[in-house]
Amino acid sequence: MSKQKKQPRPKALPPKGFRDYFGAEVVERGEMLRKIAGVYHRYGFDALESSGVETVEALGKFLPDVDRPNEGVFAWQEDAEADKPGDWLALRYDLTAPLARVYAQHRNDLPTPYRRYAMGPVWRNEKPGPGRFRQFYQCDADTVGAPSVAADAEICMMLADTLEAVGIPRGDYIIRVNNRKVLNGVLEAMGLTEDVERRDAVLRTIDKFDKVGESGVRELLTKGRLDASGAFIDGVGLSDDQAEPVIAFLTSKAETAEATLTNLRAAVSGSNVGEEGVQELEQIAALVAAGGYDTARIDIDPSVVRGLGYYTGPVYEAELTFEIKDEKGRTRNFGSVAGGGRYDDLVKRFTGQAVPATGVSIGVDRLLAALREKGRMTSLAQGPVIVTVMDKNRMADYQAMAAELRAAGIRAEVYLGNPKNFGNQLKYADKRMSPVAVIEGGDEKEKGVVQIKDLILGAQIAETATLEEWKDRPSQFEVPRAELVDKVAEIVALHAPATATSGDL
Amino acid sequence: MSKQKKQPRPKALPPKGFRDYFGAEVVERGEMLRKIAGVYHRYGFDALESSGVETVEALGKFLPDVDRPNEGVFAWQEDAEADKPGDWLALRYDLTAPLARVYAQHRNDLPTPYRRYAMGPVWRNEKPGPGRFRQFYQCDADTVGAPSVAADAEICMMLADTLEAVGIPRGDYIIRVNNRKVLNGVLEAMGLTEDVERRDAVLRTIDKFDKVGESGVRELLTKGRLDASGAFIDGVGLSDDQAEPVIAFLTSKAETAEATLTNLRAAVSGSNVGEEGVQELEQIAALVAAGGYDTARIDIDPSVVRGLGYYTGPVYEAELTFEIKDEKGRTRNFGSVAGGGRYDDLVKRFTGQAVPATGVSIGVDRLLAALREKGRMTSLAQGPVIVTVMDKNRMADYQAMAAELRAAGIRAEVYLGNPKNFGNQLKYADKRMSPVAVIEGGDEKEKGVVQIKDLILGAQIAETATLEEWKDRPSQFEVPRAELVDKVAEIVALHAPATATSGDL
Structure with a gap:
């Protein structure tokens, strides 16, 4: 311990937005992560534990025209050495940016494709709020260097196995798959490929589908909408006819995967990239069906919009379908516990080369909460x-x-x-x-x-x-x-x- | 990922002194820690996972007269809020300082005694060197609020069980126990209690016993010594007679625990604190013997000097006794893999109250290296x-x-x-x-x-x-x-x- 000068006593508190975990909380999370790692390992994924600290440069968070890296990360400058100013270092804010750095660094030694999983804390320099902490766990699995959608299908199947391995029974979850390329096809069919501003406005609107539903999206794409608080949200300004293909895309889910795919084909008609996207979904549907995963477990569903703006190909999300009471006592589905997709510019920042990658991230705390809800986590509290x-x-x-x-x-x-x-x-x-x-x-x-x-x-x-x-x-x-x-x-x-x-x- | 401005490509490297762990390395460490946690849990210890970030104030590293916290930790200042300057935050440098903060914060809710274990990364802002990294794992178990040396004996027995549980066979380790109070008794018997400067010089000299041996310590306590590099190290300046009680203490280990204790009693004769220290060792010897741990596993050994200056009561160290070849091809014992002891001012900085505590820290990387050396860690590399x-x-x-x-x-x-x-x-x-x-x-x-x-x-x-x-x-x-x-x-x-x-x- 340090020397005692006559100072006031320090406050016995963690920094704002940080917390401690005690006893069963720690053990339960550890057990859950171990079960997840067991499934990942059996699928041929290798563990990777990168350091918690990266250079700000490698994280891609450096703003060259300001003294300090931006606020999203915890960052500090190393002491200067000789006349060289010290590097800016930062705590990692996710597990994907370090994967990009590691893969770029070791690409000649790592196998291709490289399947890796990682689990550990990440840090966000954000305003803490109720239930929102500045340090939390992530648990990711990614396949780097595999262009085939067989890699995406594999991750969806692995995700289903993982949920069952930790204690979510079949029937209580569904993994829904969409494809950014299909959406691109829809936008192309609408003639919006070149009109970047309007295209981005449509993308942002689609992102709200979960919240505002079909009629809300229709209003937001056209003339605008009065939201629940009474504020008026401007619309994108499309005509009703122009908005139709987007609505058709979002609501194209049908009884069977075949029927859904037929709907999508109609929605992207005439667009090559759209057609390619539908074909990819078709392949994924065939692969998971052959793997014995029926559509009650993994299904093609174009209403999955989370991350659709970020990913470049297939997008997937795991939702828990059992009901819980929310804070206000209303019944609702438990909701999303994992999501991911394909992103093809993982290491380009470092090497200049595009490398295809696809991966999933499990919301560790949400999944733990789900397991507690299901009563799968009581044994460890015994003293x-x-x-x-x-x-x-x-x-x-x-x-x-x-x-x-x-x-x-x-x-x-x-x-x-x-x-x-x-x-x-x-x-x-x-x-x-x-x-x-x-x-x-x-x-x-x-x-x-x-x-x-x-x-x-x-x-x-x-x-x-x-x-x-x-x-x-x-x-x-x-x-x-x-x-x-x-x-x-x-x-x-x-x-x-x-x-x-x-x-x- | 962040926006791309026309910047040079970032280097794909971790910061200096940090590294990544791949595949089996990660899994093996995880498995070892899980086995350790299993033993700790069975002994009634509860998991604690505190945040990686603490206020510098709580860590006790703040120097009030400089702008920046000192160099041992990675620290940064939070942004100012309203006119208040931001707090200094830092990455934890060990697991003991956070335990002190957590115990002080939650002392009314935690059981007393509070047995807790913690495992995770810690960070040191030090010059990296070969095999010395700035992020590494620690694995600690401590009992807070138990004044009885039964708590120390328990940790020694738990440490023996732990080593066996991870795969170190009986006969390949020994846990050696010493007591700072006995040393205090020796110093008192020498009349050095008041002469703080000379007492500290003796303590520093004792710390070198592992390296320079009996004759080296004798020289350093008296007239000084020519070290291997040819440099002359000044002595403390005691006469040969004055140095004798220290030598007697360090070499008092005998065939049986009883004989060792008799030697120690002679070395502290006339000192109350020394007598108390010998009694404590006697109690520990009796408790571990009754627990079925013979002196080939846990033994009283006054030659254990690591941390003797820091701790306030019993001190213990686990050494692996099997032989390995060092870098130069020489045969030597594998050496220490864990150490700990009693320290009674854990939470005093926060609360003003002294709270007795005793605990052990396992050198995770050293123990892993030992298990690899013993061939206990090969199974997981299979692809x-x-x-x-x-x-x-x-x-x-x-x-x-x-x-x-x-x-x-x-x-x-x-x-x-x-x-x-x-x-x-x-x-x-x-x-x-x-x-x-x-x-x-x-x-x-x-x-x-x-x-x-x-x-x-x-x-x-x-x-x-x-x-x-x-x-x-x-x-x-x-x-x-x-x-x-x-x-x-x-x-x-x-x-x-x-x-x-x-x-x-």
Whole structure:
């Protein structure tokens, strides 16, 4: 620690927008990421862990005409060396920019295609808000150097397997696939390819489809729209006829993939790139069908618009379809937990060469929230068995009990606070969410027994029992010392949730 | 990605002193940390993941009379808000300073004692050197709020269990325990308690015991010493007699713990704090012996000096005792992989109250290196089975094969590069360290068979076989399509190292 000068005491707080994660939160996230990594690994993806710090130059965030990199990242300047000014460094803001740097750096040594997954924290220098933190986890898988849409289909199938592996049952999710090229075809058919300004306005409007729906998009593409707050949003200024192909594209989802593709073909009629896009979707549909993934799991759906402006080819999104209550008590679908697509200029900034790439990013916190919602994440909150201390000169005896319990795979510890007040030991056990307390005083020691207190049953009785029942304390009983481990194991198993995983972690 | 102005291309390099980790390196570290977390969890320790960013104030690195925090950390100033200058933020440089902040912040909600473990990257703004990086992993376990040395004994036993759990066999490690209080007793017995300058000189000298040995320390405590480079190092200036108690302390290790403790008692004779320190070591020896840990695993050893100046009570260090060759080909012990001890001013900076704490930090990279040295880490390098593409119109067939293999727990992928040149597919498989390539051309498809190529056997034959033997290609054979999975599983199992773990990760 540093030298103490006479300073005011520091505040015991993390910086604004940062938080700490405790116990089960950490373990649950770790377990989920491990299951995801297991699926990725089985698909041939290799782990990559790049450093948290990059040069601002490599991140592509440097603005040459200002002293400081822009605000989206946490950045600082290295100390000058000799007469050279120090480099600007920054914390990574996603896992894609570092992948671009790593691939450009190691492209001669890495296999092509390079399938890699990465998981870890990223940092955003943004205004924090409720539930919005400046450090959070991302979990990505990307295939670099594979032009074929078989790579996109593979990632969609892998995403389906991943969701099931972490505990989202089939039927509770759908992966929806769209294609930027089809949209480009629609825009071409509309004659908007050259009119960049208007094209971008249409793209921005399409991005709002999730929020405002078909009629909203129709208004925004034409004469404008009064939004919920009463403000008037200017329209793009198309005629109703001109807007029609966009609407047709967004609503072309039909009962079967074949019918959807037929609708799309009509929407892009006469556009080569549009036709190519429809063909790609057709290939993806065929590949996933052959892989045994029916349209209830992976489906062609042109209403997927998230990221459609950013990606250059197939776009995919995983949505959880089970219902939850939102903050206002309304029922709605859980919604999106992962998304991705194809982007072909990944390493161009570094090498000048376009390299095709496609990848997915899982929203780690959203998926964890979904698993908690589904009750898949309760087992890990169980606390340790507490071996209480009745005689502090017999710590060795108590440590031996804890060691025996651990050897049987049971989480256990000796109380290490001041043992004088036994009530404090039970309060501690309560705070730890312990299932069992073990008690061995002088009497028990002499008789060769231990007291076992079932704390969960005890709490249930305390809530419902009369004073007489409570006095009988059926939740506490005596067993021979030799039966300690078996009896405790029995109670722990009794209280472990059905989804409990194995002993370690 | 950011807008492209006409800038020179960015360099595809991480900042100086940072590096990337690929594939097995990442997975192996993750697996090791998971095993460690499993042991910690079983001992009742709870996970804590604090943010990577702290206020400089909370880290205790702020120098009030300079503009910039000192150089040990990566720090930057937040933008000013209203007329308030922004806070200085910094990346954490260890996991102990954040623990202090978290405990001070949440002390009313956390259990006491609070056992927590933490693992993750830390950052040091230091000059990088060979093998010295500016981002690296730490893995700590600490018990806060337990004054009893039973907490120290527990951590020593947990450390022994941890080393065995990750794959260091009993006999290949020793955990050695010393106590700062005993050293304080020695200094008191020497009359050096008040002579702070001389006491600190003695402490610094003791710190060199590992390097210069008994005779070196004797010289440095007295008249000085000529070091290996020929430079003369001034001595502390004690007489031979005055230096004797320090030497007696450092060399008091005897055959049995009892004999060592007797030696120590003599060395601190007349000092209360020294006597207390010896008693603490005695308690620790008794607790670990009762726990079944003999002195070949955990031993009292006053020659442990690392951190003795920093800690306030028991100090412990885990050393791996098996031999390795160093860079110069000399045989030496692998050495230290973990260390820790008791420090009682953890949260005092924040709250003004001293809170007893004891904890251990595992050198993640050193322990990983040790496991690689012991051959415990080879299984994960095996690449995926490659399903080659003979006809790009039959991708669905190939994807189905890969899916079948994965469903059987076998890592597998379809080749997604340009399939035209079959040689490139095999080169790719080679780069991926694939055990098997699967081949199904038109002929095979018609006959209902697939070709299976055992790439590892193939490589062995290529190294040793004559041209005739090579031509027979016994490493490649045909099996009915229906037997694909069984046959591949057989070959993969054959080549999997003995220590291979289960399918996922």
